[in-house]
Amino acid sequence: MGQGRARGRLRDRLRAERGRGALAPAAGPRGVPARAALAPRPVRAVRPRRRAAPPRRRARRALAPAQRGAVRLAARAARRRALAPARAHGRARARGAARPTPRRRRRAARAERPLRIVHALHAFPPDSRAGSENYVEALARAQLARHEVAVFHRVAHPERPEYAVEEAEHAGIPVVRINRTFRDLVSFRDTYRSDAVAAAFGAFLDRFAPDVVHFHHVTCLSTRCVHEAKKRGVGVVFTLHDFWLICPRGQRLRRDLSLCERHDDRDCARCMAHQLPVRGGHARVAELDARAARMARWPLPRGLAQRLARRPFGGEAAALREIRDRTEEVREMCAQVDRFVSPSAFLRDRFVEWGLDAARITVADNGFVAPAAVAREPRGDDARLRVVYLGTWIPSKGVHVLLEAFRGVPGDRAVLDVHGYAAPFDGFPDYEGHLRRLAAGAPHVRLHGPYEPEDVPRILARADVLVVPSIWYENSPLTIHEAFLAAVPVVASNHGGMREFVRHGVDGLTFRAGDPRALRAALERLIADRGLLAKLAASRASVVEMGEHARRLEGLYRGLARA
Template sequence: MSGKPKVLYVSHNHPTIRPGGAEAYAYELYRAVRDGGEFEPLFLARTGPPVSISSRYHEGTLLTGVNEDPNQYFFYTDTLEYDWLNGTPRGKAALTKYLREFLRAQQPDVVHLQHTLFFGYDMLREIRQTLGEQVPILYTLHEFLPICHRNGQLVRTTTEKPCREESPRRCHECFPEVSPQAFFMRKRFIQSQMSAVDRFIAPSNFLRDRFVDWGLPADKVVPEEYGRLPVTAAPTRERRKRNRLVFIGQLSYFKGVNVLLKAMKRLQEDGADVHCAVYGANLELQPDEFRAEFAELLEATKETVSFEGEFNHDDLPTIMADADWVVVPSVWWENSPLVIQEAAQHRRPVIASDIGGMAEKVHNGVSGLHFKAADPADLAQTIAGAISNRKLWDELQRRIEPPYAMDEHVRSLTRHYKELLASKASEDEEELVTPRAPATEIEDVRYA
């Protein structure tokens, strides 16, 4: 034991099992705190079907260790039925028995959740009840899953347009099989569980504003960008033209890869001298209709697009060295896409959709370019202008600022942890001096 106070990080998956941006960030944060922070970190990663094919291998427990690291644990939820509407497991034994036993054994001083998916929002209340009021709970918001039943994407099923406003009526329009009353109760349930959280971390101002609009108390939601571990920047290869693009991300409808391929098809038909490499994972998890369109577009653009599939993150410098532009064509709002930070680390300008977290993180005409979201024609026009203007690339690259460093991020989070611990200790002392008056009426725990 290190003698340091403990912070427990909770993730909905482990990047070695299923790669993803939030998972990769959570694991990098754990490693950074382990290697140089003031807290001893623990890492609890949910795993098991349907996202992972792995299943538990010890009967009698849902917990196993991860490799040789004594502070990392897998938590298997393959035995649970999951209520996707309300974000809660129908069987509660995983929370009331196994999670409770884990928390009692580890006794973390701080709990910092990166996600509750498959654990369930009930996890928040279980952590509070098991560890008590003196343990701060923080929650990093990575997308809009508490707000939106459509996988947290905030995209309308009726129009495929980004959505700015939720309500029982509007949510029912997107999902006619779910009543407005059920959506009303969904929001009440999720907010009641999230009221156990002391501080929410929002990696973008756009995301923070959406959650405050939804009902989280503004003073509980603080902006804090993702930190990035240092890397050796990819070399900038001399080329006569800056006409090589790269897409790096999940292969899904919402990430807009098919929007990019449609734009590449237009450019190919126009005879443009351009090439795009597509890197991504989890195609097998996507609907058949999306996969069929993706395959058709790949075939139609085989002269200008190469599909590279899943990649090892250690190969990112090589991938960036072969690219001039990084394209982020998501059709949903996004939060703070890690690929934008990775592009900045390797000094590659970004061509991004003009909405949400992408528009916030990429300054149009300064460090990158915007195009009209979900519009292949506008993307094709933007790419054509970008690759035909060598001076533009030079100017954009020169103005790219380095991303937020992980060591700075760890120091900032440590201040949050210490501040909350001190506040909790002060509250305990105050209660000892001044006993709480007996309740005279039922407290209303709803958000305003």
């Protein structure tokens, strides 16, 4: 009520003052009303004075239009080049200043942390000293510098309980050994699948908790070991060292020593008849054993040998079912593998023919440890060609081919040293005796005993040439790489991975596999031409160093661990 009266009085007062002229507009200059005085005065537009163009621009204007554009583009490019270092530095600073996200931090931590790696294979030193075993030993020792590594392998000790597990250490590498002698074998299926071995392997994985399992062989173990790793979400890598996944005998070599050039389950059934509980199987064994004994003296033509090996026998249908069950089991196992590694393109191609996806196979040669330098042994007055063989004494290695070839080489022109040991081989119970009979009466042929890996540099220091006479499709022979590391030329069979690694006339010579006369001709060529021998030694191929090989595998492992 009181506020309304106050507003009314103020309104009346303002009206009175306006009536007396107190609030009249003030006069402008020279009596012009204020409103008129405040009006803007019209301003005449003044054209800005044009500045003189710089001399460089005046020079451009004097050019033709096309030339002006070229000059302009060149100037812009020069400015960009001048500013490029500063811009790059600014971008680098911006990236460096970016705050790492939790995801980036986790990824960086995974890339730096040590991995837990398990290698699984059929045998391991000191119980076995073949190529794949020596390779895994060297690889594990190289990986121990950065990671936690363990090896799971099979041993065969008849005095111990079947499937007994033992934890030990070899050369600083933790190893887990499982005893399997096949004393409880009741079916062909038991030769490639063992639930007891798989269960023991699974229990070991639970204790070790690996990031990745690297399989090198499951023969004498179990195809189900791969399933045990996948059930635990572990990455699985499988190196293809031979043909065991395709061929039950592992080397695509029949019992009569003829090559199996293509995979066929029917051929496998005939070849494996002696291991299959089917009618006629044992009779088939006796026939093949007799033929193999004859072939050791008089090799049959390849076509005839293949026709004889494919003759039918009683119980063939049952044998075929057994082989097809094995093939199905192996294919199921392969489906669980994340990445295959093939040391040679030749082996990769054979597995692609069999049905593996080429995109899942990485071709990467094995790594090798460079030995300490060993001085070449002086010749003295002995000018003979010094030939050496290193490896296991089994028929597939073709040691008999080398001895037969050397029977025609004069003792005053060459000498042969054969290092290694005899191992069991199906169908050839006395192969060592056969070799000794071939060497009898030839003083320039000397058969030595087993050797250790550290002995290889010393042996090669006394050699002029290494011979690899294998009659099976070798993959990536260890001895070829050892010879290259020692600058020793190689004479090798001309098929399989050997032809891939030994370049004929560059770092070695190749000859027709299984042909003693062809091998003798290659050796006589080196005897007659010592200049060729020196040229081959100087042109040796490069070898992947084990440390570099381990780093490449680490990248593969980490990719699987992230997945």
